[in-house]
Amino acid sequence: MPPLMERITDALSAVRNPRTGADVMAAEQVRDIATTVDGKVRLTLLLAPDDDATLVRDVRQAVERLDGVIDVRVDVRDPAQSEPTPARRAPSPPMSQSTAQPGKSRALPVMDAAPAPKPPPRVPDPVQYPNLGRIIAVSSGKGGVGKSTVAVNLAIALAKAGKRVGIMDADIYGPNLPLMLGVDAAPAVRDEKIIPLEAYGIKVISLGFLIEKEQPAIWRGPIVMKIITQFLRDVNWGQLDYFLVDMPPGTGDAQLSLVQATQVHGAVVVTTPQQVAVGDALRGVKMFERTAVPVLGIVENMSYFENPETGKPIAVFGSGGGERLAKECDLPLIGQIPLDPRIQEGGDTGRPIVDAEPESKAAKMIQQVAQRVMERLDERYR
Template structure:
């Protein structure tokens, strides 16, 4: 027989979970603070508790880790002997759907203000990790000046197939629905984008694309704080922004400008990702701080937001293709082999490599990205809960803080 706990018993369980900080490392706050704990039930003589837990990332790794933490916290701090967890994975819905993408629960901006910090790599691997965990994920490569998602995900740069309603259908890779400017321009064509064109194009990639039902739609923004960012925040209810930087001061200064730009439009800052944080030498086993240390932590501290993840430098992170037949060529006597450029078709035929976040051989970078995914999803839930409880306009006026 299973009886509902009395309020006091339920409070005891929640107090134990909060005192132990269960979930704080994986999700940036404890499960009670994230409102992830449902009404607890206790069996028989009160020694077996069933705890409903609603988390945004239904990954096996996260469930196993949280189960261990929950069991230790409750059994060590209450008279309960056994804990059973009833998992109910579900992202919080902020209730701010946009007419142009009514089936997308969360729009997440990924920005840096500075090029060359690995923003696209972070966006792609974050999307891949969440998709691999079971979420429905989309990625909009809105970097109109240098769209990289098709290359990084091994997608052809063909024009999307239209529906009967003349909407574009995203391509799919590793469980991610992907749309990019690279799909609608000719390969290697230089494109000169002026302000109004950028705004119109960004809006079109939302309005004229059949995104389908998504838990998360990540938007990889171009460097800077210009028209693409303005078009995004004015067109859609953005749940939050992820800011990417590297440790050195110049990158942090630019990332700060990107962060302040989102704050100006009342977009909650989910946190900071410090990319290229360290480098572990395979030969000597020493960890090197090539770009210095502490940049991401200083920026996060200044704005009272968490460091969502510190991603190490990994030579495999930018790998796109496996070793294939190589470039075509001809053998010339005395001169040797003359290599010729590969055609687009030949490049497509080579086997692509999955994002490092979902590769079994991904090493420390894989672990860092998967931890980043859990912490980001936790912050998204916190931001969505703030939006939902405030019953405000599409964008919240308050920052999400730890």
């Protein structure tokens, strides 16, 4: 078999940019291909504002299909950004009533608007949003470990502790807050500001409220920044004490966009006990450290299953992962949430466990996590 790098460039030579008809290799849209011996691939894709965002998926899939590739990461860049002009902050249009077109009331203007004459600036100075209170990112390296579950239940636990809480879905590729919170409607727009929805005493905004269900979640990298900024700036959050951000898995665009868009006061990193999840979570922790966001603590989710007959814990996914990670990073393990079928049920039916079964072990544990998060933030920012 030819070397991996050669197979990657061959595969990418077969991926055509629908706009230009040229393949992405010949058009030099792909840069900085890097591979590891164990089959992880990372590359940069230059995507112009008029390029079709499906290209990101096509590029990823072309590489994913290759034998021996276990992981593909595509960093999307705006070609204009590679030019050495200094980034300048230009006003971007706020979401406004104009989004409410007949028959298309839930489309986001950034998606179907004609391409702007100039690509939007990508790296503004972080803006402070004092009305949001303490901004907390809930993140993980690996997908499916329970970030959204933790974020939603943590938000409700904070609200139950008397705090004013907002939560935003930064997982624009697979927004799942609407399902988990059982709210799904097009938010109203008043005075050019979006009114967040409310559920269980918390304010919520999710891209899931704004896009058509059938619309494939294909977003250009540069747009991630724009959406995140609009969610922070153009939503009428009122005055909050805590603002939670449910991140997509990984350490990609959305994570960086968020920390570039505003000051994140702290991160909660979620892992499961398995070694793979722990390894990925470690990368997540490192990313926050690099961007000077304090990690408030590690939450181990699906830690154990309680045998209903004996009450004894069974380590379904192995044990000790959270603790190892916490030790390695010198961070506190602020919670171990058991595997509980009611969590999944509640997630699927829009009844988060902290509200539905407040006396359960899992709910109590999440309440404890909320306490620890508040304490850790108070220690840091008085």
